[in-house]
Amino acid sequence: xxxxxxxxxxxxxxxxxxxxxxxxxxxxxxxxxxxxxxxxxxxxxxxxxxxxxxxxxxxxxxxxxxxxxxxxxxxxxxxxxxxxxxxxxxxxxxxxxxxxxxxxxxxxxxxxxxxxxxxxxxxxxxxxxxxxxxxxxxxxxxxxxxxxxxxxxxxxxxxxxxxxxxxxxxxxxxxxxxxxxxxxxxxxxxxxxxxxxxxxxxxxxxxxxxxxxxxxxxxxxxxxxxxxxxxxxxxxxxxxxxxxxxxxxxxxxxxxxxxx
Amino acid sequence: xxxxxxxxxxxxxxxxxxxxxxxxxxxxxxxxxxxxxxxxxxxxxxxxxxxxxxxxxxxxxxxxxxxxxxxxxxxxxxxxxxxxxxxxxxxxxxxxxxxxxxxxxxxxxxxxxxxxxxxxxxxxxxxxxxxxxxxxxxxxxxxxxxxxxxxxxxxxxxxxxxxxxxxxxxxxxxxxxxxxxxxxxxxxxxxxxxxxxxxxxxxxxxxxxxxxxxxxxxxxxxxxxxxxxxxxxxxxxxxxxxxxxxxxxxxxxxxxxxxxxxxxxxxxxxxxxxxxxxxxxxxxxxxxxx
Amino acid sequence: xxxxxxxxxxxxxxxxxxxxxxxxxxxxxxxxxxxxxxxxxxxxxxxxxxxxxxxxxxxxxxxxxxxxxxxxxxxxxxxxxxxxxxxxxxxxxxxxxxxxxxxxxxxxxxxxxxxxxxxxxxxxxxxxxxxxxxxxxxxxxxxxxxxxxxxxxxxxxxxxxxxxxxxxxxxxxxxxxxxxxxxxxxxxxxxxxxxxxxxxxxxxxxxxxxxxxxxxxxxxxxxxxxxxxxxxxxxxxxxxxxxxxxxxxxxxxxxxxxxxxxxxxxxxxxxxxxxxxxxxxxxxxxxxxxxxxxxxxxxxxxxxxxxxxxxxxxxxxxxxxxxxxxxxxxxxxxxxxxxxxxxxxxxx
Numbered sequence: 069x070x071x072x073x074x075x076x077x078x079x080x081x082x083x084x085x086x087x088x089x090x091x092x093x094x095x096x097x098x099x100x101x102x103x104x105x106x107x108x109x110x111x112x113x114x115x116x117x118x119x120x121x122x123x124x125x126x127x128x129x130x131x132x133x134x135x136x137x138x139x140x141x142x143x144x145x146x147x148x149x150x151x152x153x154x155x156x157x158x159x160x161x162x163x164x165x166x167x168x169x170x171x172x173x174x175x176x177x178x179x180x181x182x183x184x185x186x187x188x189x190x191x192x193x194x195x196x197x198x199x200x201x202x203x204x205x206x207x208x209x210x211x212x213x214x215x216x217x218x219x220x221x222x223x224x225x226x227x228x229x230x231x232x233x234x235x236x237x238x239x240x241x242x243x244x245x246x247x248x249x250x251x252x253x254x255x256x257x258x259x260x261x262x263x264x265x266x267x268x269x270x271x272x273x274x275x276x277x278x279x280x281x282x283x284x285x286x287x288x289x290x291x292x293x294x295x296x297x298x299x300x301x302x303x304x305x306x307x308x309x310x311x312x313x314x315x316x317x318x319x320x321x322x323x324x325x326x327x328x
Numbered sequence: 329x330x331x332x333x334x335x336x337x338x339x340x341x342x343x344x345x346x347x348x349x350x351x352x353x354x355x356x357x358x359x360x361x362x363x364x365x366x367x368x369x370x371x372x373x374x375x376x377x378x379x380x381x382x383x384x385x386x387x388x389x390x391x392x393x394x395x396x397x398x399x400x401x402x403x404x405x406x407x408x409x410x411x412x413x414x415x416x417x418x419x420x421x422x423x424x425x426x427x428x429x430x431x432x433x434x435x436x437x438x439x440x441x442x443x444x445x446x447x448x449x450x451x452x453x454x455x456x457x458x459x460x461x462x463x464x465x466x467x468x469x470x471x472x473x474x475x476x477x478x479x480x481x482x483x484x485x486x487x488x489x490x491x492x493x494x495x496x497x498x499x500x501x502x503x504x505x506x507x508x509x510x511x512x513x514x515x516x517x518x519x520x521x522x523x524x525x526x527x528x529x530x531x532x533x534x535x536x537x538x539x540x541x542x543x544x545x546x547x548x549x550x551x552x553x554x555x556x557x558x559x560x561x562x563x564x565x566x567x568x569x570x571x572x573x574x575x576x577x578x579x580x581x582x583x584x585x586x587x588x589x590x591x592x593x594x595x596x597x598x599x600x601x602x603x604x605x606x607x608x609x610x611x612x613x614x615x616x617x618x
Numbered sequence: 619x620x621x622x623x624x625x626x627x628x629x630x631x632x633x634x635x636x637x638x639x640x641x642x643x644x645x646x647x648x649x650x651x652x653x654x655x656x657x658x659x660x661x662x663x664x665x666x667x668x669x670x671x672x673x674x675x676x677x678x679x680x681x682x683x684x685x686x687x688x689x690x691x692x693x694x695x696x697x698x699x700x701x702x703x704x705x706x707x708x709x710x711x712x713x714x715x716x717x718x719x720x721x722x723x724x725x726x727x728x729x730x731x732x733x734x735x736x737x738x739x740x741x742x743x744x745x746x747x748x749x750x751x752x753x754x755x756x757x758x759x760x761x762x763x764x765x766x767x768x769x770x771x772x773x774x775x776x777x778x779x780x781x782x783x784x785x786x787x788x789x790x791x792x793x794x795x796x797x798x799x800x801x802x803x804x805x806x807x808x809x810x811x812x813x814x815x816x817x818x819x820x821x822x823x824x825x826x827x828x829x830x831x832x833x834x835x836x837x838x839x840x841x842x843x844x845x846x847x848x849x850x851x852x853x854x855x856x857x858x859x860x861x862x863x864x865x866x867x868x869x870x871x872x873x874x875x876x877x878x879x880x881x882x883x884x885x886x887x888x889x890x891x892x893x894x895x896x897x898x899x900x901x902x903x904x905x906x907x908x909x910x911x912x913x914x915x916x917x918x919x920x921x922x923x924x925x926x927x928x929x930x931x932x933x934x935x936x937x938x939x940x941x942x943x944x945x946x947x948x949x950x951x952x953x954x955x956x957x958x959x960x961x962x963x964x965x966x
Contacts, residue, residue: 122830148832156830162823173820177832179813183841186812187805193812200813240831363737411924420737421670425882426927428672432875433920440913547871551748554741593752596745603734603742 072099075244075275076121076152081130083116083299090116091299094130098244103266103276105286108296109319114279115248117296121277122154122246123147134244149177151243157252160233163222167213167232170221171204174239178203204239211235211265227258234265245269247278251285263289287311295319334463335580339573341469342580344476345531347572349549350556351483351565352527358563359500359520363420365427366407367528368550369434372543374400374529375536376438379447389452393475393533400529401522408521413514438543446540472534479530480569486523487565496520500563528553548592555595558602574598631796635789643904644788650900651795652857655802657880657892659849664878665886666810667842668822669731673743674850675874676750680723681716681851682858682868683754683761686770688712689859694760702760709773713855720851721844728840744871751869766865773859791860798856802849807889809845818842872916879919883926885933894935 076098083091091113098104108114119125121132123144132139134152142150162170172179179200185193208217211231216224221232230250237245247266251259259282266289270276280286286293286307293310295303297319303310310316349371356364374396381392411430415423453467487493498506499516507513531549539545556575560567575595583591638644660674691706727746731739754761761767773794774784785794809815817838820828829835858864876899884895899919906915930937 143834144829145832145834148830154830156827159824159827162820162827164823165819169816173816173828173833174831176813176817176820176828179816181813183809183812183814186814187808189808196813236827236831357737361737363740414928421668422927422931424670424737424740425878426924428875428878429920429923429927431920432872432923433917436913436916436920440911440917551745558738558741590752590756593749596749596752599745600742600749603738604730607734607738 072101074098075100075102075135076277077131077133078117078121079131079133081117081120081127081132083113083120083125084128089299091120091127094296094299094301096294096301096304098275098277100275101270101273102291103270103278103289104292104294105290106277106279106294106296107281107283107286112296112319113299114296116299118154118246118248118279122152148240151241152246153237153240153242153244154246155230155233155237155248155250157249161221161224161229161236163220165221166218167208167221167224167235168204168217170232171207171235171239172200174236175200175203177240207235207239210238212261227254230254230262231265234269238269242274244275244277247276247280249280250278251280251282259285331584335584337463337465339576339580341465341473343573343576344473344480345535345572346552346556346576347569348476348479348527348531348534349553350560350568350572351480352524352531353553354557354560354563354565354568355487355496355520355527356524357557359496360412360517361420362412362521363424363427364521364524365424365431365550366434367524367553368546368548369431369438370400370404370525370528370546371532371549371553372435372438372541372546373403374532375449375541375545376442376447376532377529378449378533378536379442379541382449383447389450389537393530396533397479397526397530400532401526403529404525405518405522407525408518412517412521416517435543435546442543444543446542448540449537451537468538472538475534476531479527483523483527484565492516492519548595551599552595555598555602558599628800632793635792641788644792646901646904648788648791648795648860649857650896651792651799652853652860653877653880653900654893654896655795655799655853655856656850657877657884657896658799658802658806659846659853660877661881661886661892662806662809662846662849663842664881665888665891666815666822667818667839669839669842670740671727671731671743671843671846672740672871672874672878673727673745673747674846674877675869675871676743676747677720677723677847677850678854678857678873679747679754679869680750681720681854682864683767683854684719684851685709685712685716685855686767686858686864687760688715689771690767690769692760694757706771709771709859710775712859713773713852716851716855716858717848718851720854721848724843724845724847724850725840727847728843729836731839731843732836744874747869747871747874751866754866754869761866764865766863767858768863770858770862770864772862773856785859795856795860798852802852803889803893805845805849810889814838814841879923881933882923883933885935885937888933888935888939891933891935895933 074097078094078096081091081094082089094117096104106114106117116125120127121139123139123142123146126140134147134150137150139147139150139152162173165173179196181193181196205217208214211234213228213231213235216228221229224232230253234247234250250266251262254262263285266276266278278286278289290307292305293303293307294301295310295313295316302315302319303313305313349367352370353364353367356362356367377396377399378392381387381395382389387395407430411426412423415426451468453471457464457466458470487496495506495511495516496519498509498511499513503513506516528549532546536545552575556568556571559574560569560571575598578594578598579591582594634647635644638647656674656678659677660671663669663671663674687704688707689709689712691704693701693703695701727743730742734742755763757763758765772784772786772791774782776782783790785791810818817828817833820831820833821835821838825835854868857868880895880899881892882895883898884893885891903912903915910918926933
């Protein structure tokens with residue numbers, strides 16, 4: 069079976085904060101259309117790795133590239149323009165706007181019309197607005213928040229806000245989606261719903277990388293899992309492989325974690 | 329050369345009072361993260377208190393100064409309790425706008441009560457200046473320098489050698505940890521604002537008799553205070569002292585060798601330049617107060 | 619519905635000169651209108667982009683001086699023995715130049731705002747306005763300093779076939795100001811509801827999130843600053859050609875505060891807010907003057923600003939609008955389309 073083409077390439081990435089080494093010599097790839105999860109005990113460097121990959125942190129050494137384009141030195145909005153969209157764990161919405169309006173903002177990359185056209189209200193600008201509103205409506209339905217579409221995003225429950233965050237990311241038409249602890253704080257039923265959603269997103273051709281703590285969720289949704297500990301990769305492979313890997317088990321049990 | 333020495337001497341006198349202004353604001357801005365737009369009004373308030381105490385109450389000039397400092401302390405505490413404490417946790421824009429509202433209201437109050445005509449304060453010092461070789465300095469200004477120096481030392485001791493100062497420094501470093509360690513953050517904030525305000529009032533009380541007193545005098549003082557804080561780094565008292573002297577030097581040299589009209593622009597230009605080129609200030613020791 | 623209300627308001631404002639005969643009040647309305655244009659432009663930065671730019675009067679004043687100097691002509695010395703000489707041009711060109719120059723200054727401020735955020739940005743913008751004021755005060759050769767630029771000509775519009783019309787009377791100026799105000803309002807409204815307006819909003823609400831969906835912070839801030847400054851410059855130009863005398867006091871911080879109070883009280887982030895706030899604080903001094911000295915009024919205005927921020931932080935217009943909020947849709951259980959698709963696939 070041929071491996072999928074590499075979408076995201078992380079090569080020899082190291083991150084140092086003064087004397088503290090957060091990540092050392094990280095190498096992995098995410099193939100097109102894959103769902104890859106990045107896991108590891110607390111303090112393993114997952115958040116740092118995630119921030120490097122999404123362009124919110126520049127690595128001290130090494131390079132990250134997406135479909136051949138190096139991400140080093142690009143500003144976050146330029147990385148978004150490449151199709152790499154991330155979600156956030158906290159403050160994942162625009163709180164004082166309705167869910168619908170949140171998605172309209174998220175559709176920023178799609179709605180580009182000239183400023184003058186917009187001000188003059190020319191037909192091209194107006195039809196673009198119409199299309200955006202339709203698309204926002206579709207997205208709201210797709211994540212199941214139709215009945216909350218016109219409520220302020222800040223008034224939604226935590227789990228619902230995470231869904232809005234995902235819909236926002238989808239609005240930006242990602243070719244690769246980076247999810248930051250997407251189910252943290254969710255109950256079992258919400259997590260189950262979310263797993264379905266992730267599978268569906270992948271079925272639409274989006275590559276997915278996620279960072280998570282919730283082991284059963286990771287095991288059930290991932291094609292491959294990358295395990296970090298103390299800033300380096302200690303294991304990589306399919307869920308069944310990882311589940312039984314002695315190094316992984318030790319990393320978790322050795323830190324007092326009870327889930328594996 | 330003589331002219332240069334004269335400028336230098338003027339700079340020392342001015343710098344001392346500017347340092348007071350700057351220390352007061354850096355404490356408030358640094359510890360409470362409040363953009364205190366009322367700082368200039370407190371400066372004006374201190375000056376007017378001097379006027380009232382000396383001319384309308386007939387009290388001795390040397391007693392008036394501590395009274396002005398005390399009055400500044402009380403007004404600062406009042407502002408903090410009525411306006412800032414209820415806004416704790418609001419976004420910084422709201423707090424800034426409230427401070428601006430207070431500034432406008434208080435300055436207009438001064439204008440309404442005392443009118444726009446400048447007032448001067450009679451001082452008990454001899455008219456003739458003290459002449460030291462090529463330079464001369466009035467007794468009043470010497471007194472101002474001495475008083476400012478004394479207040480700077482007192483503040484320094486307060487911040488670094490007392491329990492209150494220790495609590496203030498702790499709150500500056502990490503508010504949440506300070507809370508957990510039992511520091512009464514509410515009290516610290518009120519004290520900080522009161523102390524900072526009293527220093528502004530002191531600066532006004534000292535400089536008021538040197539120049540003249542009018543309601544808008546605090547506006548420029550406020551800008552200079554911000555310039556000093558930005559130069560010296562937030563929460564950095566030593567930086568504020570040095571910044572005060574740097575600003576005074578820039579003003580003296582600018583007025584002497586460029587043009588006196590642009591003297592007051594020095595503060596603004598420093599602000600703009602520093603924030604563009606070195607936003608953390610010249611002395612980026614922002615990890616501690618003191 | 620909204621369009622009908624807007625047209626009604628415009629008609630109401632347009633009808634005023636037909637029944638208002640008091641020239642003193644007319645004057646107040648005209649200057650109020652000019653300040654409303656300034657307030658609307660401030661709202662664009664303050665209310666719609668979340669930037670507390672407290673040097674806004676600088677753009678207004680720069681527009682006033684540029685327009686005045688363009689139409690008066692000047693002769694000033696530059697370093698190294700050069701001289702700048704300019705012949706008087708028609709005021710209408712001054713109006714256009716005012717917008718361009720003010721807009722350029724807005725561009726500089728926008729660039730700056732990216733480097734310097736939060737409280738420091740506020741301080742820098744205030745300082746910028748003060749430096750401009752000091753330059754206007756001290757560069758006497760160009761600006762006449764405190765002696766003021768006087769005899770600024772009124773705006774002349776060339777009407778095809780009818781010859782030139784010089785707008786000297788209060789009636790004419792009222793309609794001119796009203797026209798510019800309406801244009802500014804529509805411009806800002808279109809902007810706010812556009813794709814760009816949503817970028818401004820995203821920036822204001824959650825910058826990190828906005829950036830992650832591709833919104834360019836610098837570009838958005840700068841563009842908002844340019845447009846905001848340009849509109850303020852236009853207002854300044856109107857002021858110069860109506861009052862016909864400009865001195866450095868136009869740059870006084872209190873004028874920025876006036877606009878801020880108009881915006882905050884009326885409701886920042888709402889289109890009608892600055893208009894409502896502007897009418898209140900533009901006309902209030904006129905009605906209060908017989909009973910309250912200006913200083914006493916300002917004590918009250920400072921107090922009002924504080925009270926509004928405590929009690930009605932969103933301002934008048936949004937708070938009123940909230941009372942007419944759309945009722946929520948009926949709650950129905952909806953199966954997310956995402957799952958319906960998956961279920962369909964699994965059963966295929």
